[in-house]
Amino acid sequence: MKILVPLKRVADPDNANKVKIPASGATIETTGLEWKPNPFDEYALEAALRLTEDGKAPKVRAGEVVVVTFGPKETETTLRAALATGADRAIRVDAADDKLDGHLVARALKALVEREKPDLVLMGKQAVDGDSNQVGQILAEQLDYPMATFAATMKEEAGGLLVGREVDGGVITLRVKFPAVVTVDLRIVAPTSVYSMKTAPAFKYNDGVRFAALPAIMAAKKKPLAEVKLADLAADQGLRVTYHGFQAPPARKAGIKVKDVTDLVNRLKNEAKAL
């Protein structure tokens, strides 16, 4: 199975308070930010690795995992980390962060998918910076591929996947045929969430994403990393979304103490209007 995993770097979500907005409110100050891969994209990469291996022998890849990111030269750090974690090959689409929106990324990805012909495009359900949650859906529409969003479980079958989505009151299972687009939710990295046809049903993964082993870190430099120009993938680089201003969220107000349950219910009903 060949899988394409798009990755985006985002400002370290654990240090969200370091994101600064200048007084003009025109941009977000990115100098000095620590970059991390978008967590949902890391989950997608982990799921892609699980789909292309036997869980008990994860060093051998059955198929190919290709990672792609959009951004300036520095974003290759994100790709190298993915290569160290187990991806086979990386592509950087050279672009400036502020000259991209979800629709343009999806259009360029479409062209890349037509070149690379993966069986599956596996992506995070959203990036935790803009929280747009749209690239996967736009891409599937543009390619006219089957799509499953917010995947919590995946099981490989001949020529496709069984995808479990958690919804109110239960789980919906979708059968998608390759080629397809799937976006993942955080439960996809639980110990029993993903099974390739090679992995025994009783096998359990460690919870969460895997760590890049040191020998793989040393070998990552030797794996191929190609650069592609955005113009080669998207003739029209027009943006459909432009940002008009940024504002930090208001400081949280101090909480209040309620006397008893009756008081709580009263306030929820009359002040918060939540009941």
Add this chain to the structure above:
Amino acid sequence: MEVEPQICCAQFFQPDQSAICTSLRAMSAAEFDLENPTEEHRMLRAMVRDFAKTVVEPQADEHDRSGTLNVELLRRLGELGLLGVTVPAEDGGAGMDALAAVLVHHELSKADPGFCLAYLAHAMLFVNNLYYAANAEQRQKYLPKVLTGEHVGAMGMTEPSSGTDVLGMRTVARREGNHFVLKGHKALITNAVDAHVFLVYAKVDDKITTFVLERTMPGLSTDGPTKKMGMRASTMGEVIFDNVIVPEENVLGQVGGGIRNMMRNLEIERLTLAAMSLGIADRCMEIMTTYASERQSFGKPISEHGQIQRYIGESYAKTEAARALIYSVARKTGPTFRNRLGTDASKLFAAPVGKEVADNAMQVLGGWGYCDEYKVERFLRDAKLLEIGGGTLESHQKNITKELMRSGAA
């Protein structure tokens, strides 16, 4: 060497080139990364930091309380390739340098210094020592199982009646045909209780010699765990040799070559021990600054009280000085370029910094620091060991002076 940029531009360049000069300066300031000389070091640090935070930290308190080594966790370090960080790739290691070993100990100690000490005893005292002292057959026989962690390693130098005075050791090995008979007693040995293999120093005709021993050898036994103040996530105990028959193939290096092996390995040991103190200091800095900004007294955060600022400011300056010393020495230490002075100086300086910063953190946290919730009491107990183990502060003072006298630098 810093040159004042404005002066440099004004004096040596045409005005239209000053922009280039300034941008070069900005670039080198931004790109010089003392702690991560290469992309691989940076990635290794990111990996160990994540692993320490998500996997090591959650189990630390439990093993501190029970006084047990988490052997499974040590094996996970094996899966990640960290047990052979300094062993060349052709022999199954990662082939990285002293700085890589330093950064692994630095990051692990931010979460669990006790566990890190067991890792050090395994990866530095046993694996690294064995690798550099052993011949090809010995490497082939002993490395694979210690690189995965299937076998736990320990190193025995100290004895009940000789620590700093290494040459005073009493364990002897008597040659009998094609084997040696070992008799003696080692004490204060990290991992002794859990280890499968031991690197042991003993005297052959009064000359110190290195042997590799296996737990299954008749006559070898261990005692313990010896109870201790801190570093309780690693075990410590005695190793007793009651006429253990050791084949001559188990001599590492030359008969009488033990001191050479010992001295070579002591450098990376001291440096990684110093890195553990730095990890403790970094973590305690973080705990105390967060607390000082949140805790209020007399209507303001305690960080606004001058006496608290002294604890924070001095702790910060000392931590940064330890970092600068350790990492610059690490860049200049390796199997082919020795750095006795630098490594002794690193541990002599960093060990008290780790202890002082942990103590300062406890003072800033007041009564809550003395309780276990904020972890600083564990870090303070752990920090003290670094002033003793792997060489006492006094031994570093002695070594440094001796070295300076010898080299005529004084």
